[in-house]
Each structure stands twice: as structure tokens, then as C-alpha cells.
Amino acid sequence: MKLTRINKKLIQTTQKFIDIYKEFGVQLAMYNFENSLFPDPRFKIGKRAHKKTHEYVQRRMEKEFRSVINNYENVQINNNVIGNKSPIWIFWWQGLENAPKLVQRCIMSVKENALNHPVKIVTRDNYKKLVDIPDYIIDKITNNKITLTHFSDILRMSLLYTYGGIWMDATLLVTKAIPTNISKYSFYTIKHNLYADYHICQGKWSGFFIAMSKENPLAKFCRDFFFEYWKKYDSLICYLLIDDIISLAYTHFKWAKKLIDDVPVNNRNVFELQSKLNNEYNADTLDELEKNTFVFKLSYKMHITVNNGTFSCKLGLV
Structure with a gap:
């Protein structure tokens, strides 16, 4: 049985190497292969593979989507804030009634601690009524070229730009009232400052909990970048593309760097439970x-x- 699992893993890893090689070239395929064999970043080779993968991805994205980056160089930040009545967005494609018990309990915990924030559950039945997603992206979801996980990345930035509010993954358990001070920021996220020696976000932001004011330029930049990326490609260059895009904003735009740097360190034990x-x-x-x-x-x-x-x-x- 153990040998069967190893063989299956090896076949999957090899196939993924071939797929990445065909679309993105041998260098990224090699980094990904190392990542697959040594996924634990506590080991030097795993940490190196993670770091090299995202350095490569950012260099490539910076070059290929320079026009998107140039459009946001001199953005002026508005004075909008998240607000204490902004919506909390949670995505579960199949609908809450079909979610696992853990997910249902997590969403209930959000509702119990949301204070004045209305909790909005986004599903396959209502997302088109909320935001406009290009048809070519919908087609790629239908054809399994974009997974629901990565569709949620597109969706969160579209919702946050259009309405503002707080995006929370469906597997977040909230055990105390959501702090009211979040409402005073234009941008807020879980900033735990962990894994700074190798991880792409260096603990400065967390895509699974991210809050923005309505029409925030960081949400628009990320949304537009996703739109252009999926217009060009039929597969994902790396699992954490959302973090690479935010990192590009942090590196290139003074206004984005300030938004992120202004968030205080918080929720240091987010992964401990x-x-x-x-x-x-x-x-x-x-x-x-x-x-x-x-x-x-x-x-x-x-x-x-x-x-x-x-x-x-x-x-x-x-």
C-alpha cells in the first residue's frame, strides 16, 4: 500500500513537471519538482525551492505584464476606509447547506462575532449577480483550467474592489468579536510576521483574511492582473499567484507598500489551533x-x- 502511494505521487509529480515544462519552461519545472519532493520548508532544500520558485515567477510576471504594472505606478489613494458596516465575504461554491460540518461551524462563528458587518455567502448561484467576471475566465472554470480555489482569488479581489469589506476563507474559526479598529483602515490583513526568511509574503499579509475599502486600488490592481493573466494562460504558473501579485504591488508601488506596512502585527497564533x-x-x-x-x-x-x-x-x- 505504501509503495502504491509512492508510485502514485511520483507519477503525479512527473506529470506536473511535464505540464509546467510545456507551458512555462524547464527552469520553473525544476523548481516545482524540488518543491514536490521536498515540500517541508523546515528543510533547506524545501525552503530554497519555495524561494526560487517565487523569485522566478515574479521576474516573469513583471516582464510579461509590465503594462498592468505601469498603469498603477502613480495611483492616488482615496480616503475611504473599510468601515464598521462593510460586508464580510465568504465563498463556498456548492452552498452552505452542502458544506462540511467544520466549514458550517466556522461560518457560524463568523456570524456570531461579526458585530455590525453583514455576512454574505457567495456561491455558484449568486456570484454573477454580484460582480462581472470575463467570459473567458468562466469558460476556463467550466473546462477545469481554473480551479475553484484560484477562481476564489479572482472573486475576492473583484468583490473587494466593487463593494469593499472583509474577505474570509470558509475555514476560519473566529472565537472573539472582530476588532472594531479594523474599520478605520483602508487595508487590513492578518499580519503574523511568520516564515519571513523564505515565504513570498514574509508574514506581511494573508490572502485568506484580507479587508479593503471600496474601490481600493490594490484590489483593482490584483483583479486586473488576474484578468490579464488568464487571458494569456490556460494553467497556473504557481499555487500562490495571489501572493506573488500582492508582492509585485508591494515592491513597485509606494502607495501599496504603505497600505501593507501600516497594518500592525496581529493574530500571531492564527495557525496554532x-x-x-x-x-x-x-x-x-x-x-x-x-x-x-x-x-x-x-x-x-x-x-x-x-x-x-x-x-x-x-x-x-x-
Whole structure:
């Protein structure tokens, strides 16, 4: 059985190497191959592969989409702020009634702690009523060239530009009221400052929790970049393209750098709860995690043990 899994992994890795080589060339294919074999960035080769991949992607995107970058060099920031009644956007393609229990509980936790923010669930049935997405992108979703995960990247920037508000992934568990000070910013995100020695975002932003004022130029830049990218390509150059695009903005635009740098460090324990879900519940441990964190990133794909005494059961995730 173990040998079968290894063979399957090797076949998938090889096929992905071939696909990337055909569309983007041998250099990126090699970096991706290293990433596939050594995905854990705690090891030197995994960290190197991650870093080299995104350095390559940014150089290439900078060259190929220079016209998009040039359009935003001298943008003037408006005085709009996120506001305390702006919508919270959560995307689940199939609809909330068809979501896993963990996702349903996470969304309920957002509603319980949203204060005056209306919570909007975006699905396949209503997204076209909210924003205009080019037909060529819709066609590529239909033909499985764009995954729902990466469609959500396009969707979040389109929604944030059009309406403003807070984008939250469907697997975020909120355990305290969303801080009111977020409403005073034009841009806000989870800024945990972790993994700064290799990760593309260096802990400065988190695509799974990102808030912007209406008609924010950073949202428009990211949206327009995605539109142009998918007009040209039929496959994704890297999984974290959204972070590469934000990084290009951070590097090239003083106004974007200021928006991101002005966000204070927050939610340092955002990833810490997930590893404890199968552990015996301890109120003191949760209190300690919540001292500087109100939202925790989880995954509905992880195996959760059904046991009445665990964190997952106490928090209503199973």
C-alpha cells in the first residue's frame, strides 16, 4: 500500500513537471519538482525551492505584464476606509447547506462575532449577480483550467474592489468579536510576521483574511492582473499567484507598500489551533492562544478524531 502511494505521487509529480515544462519552461519545472519532493520548508532544500520558485515567477510576471504594472505606478489613494458596516465575504461554491460540518461551524462563528458587518455567502448561484467576471475566465472554470480555489482569488479581489469589506476563507474559526479598529483602515490583513526568511509574503499579509475599502486600488490592481493573466494562460504558473501579485504591488508601488506596512502585527497564533484539534480540550491553552488572536486558520481536509473531550468537539467542529 505504501509503495502504491509512492508510485502514485511520483507519477503525479512527473506529470506536473511535464505540464509546467510545456507551458512555462524547464527552469520553473525544476523548481516545482524540488518543491514536490521536498515540500517541508523546515528543510533547506524545501525552503530554497519555495524561494526560487517565487523569485522566478515574479521576474516573469513583471516582464510579461509590465503594462498592468505601469498603469498603477502613480495611483492616488482615496480616503475611504473599510468601515464598521462593510460586508464580510465568504465563498463556498456548492452552498452552505452542502458544506462540511467544520466549514458550517466556522461560518457560524463568523456570524456570531461579526458585530455590525453583514455576512454574505457567495456561491455558484449568486456570484454573477454580484460582480462581472470575463467570459473567458468562466469558460476556463467550466473546462477545469481554473480551479475553484484560484477562481476564489479572482472573486475576492473583484468583490473587494466593487463593494469593499472583509474577505474570509470558509475555514476560519473566529472565537472573539472582530476588532472594531479594523474599520478605520483602508487595508487590513492578518499580519503574523511568520516564515519571513523564505515565504513570498514574509508574514506581511494573508490572502485568506484580507479587508479593503471600496474601490481600493490594490484590489483593482490584483483583479486586473488576474484578468490579464488568464487571458494569456490556460494553467497556473504557481499555487500562490495571489501572493506573488500582492508582492509585485508591494515592491513597485509606494502607495501599496504603505497600505501593507501600516497594518500592525496581529493574530500571531492564527495557525496554532489546528494542530491541537485532536488534543484533549484545555481552557487555559485556548485562553493563551486567544491573547493576541481572534481568528484561527483550519482545514476541513484534516482527519479529526470524534471524541467528546477534544478541542474539535468542544468547539463544535464535528
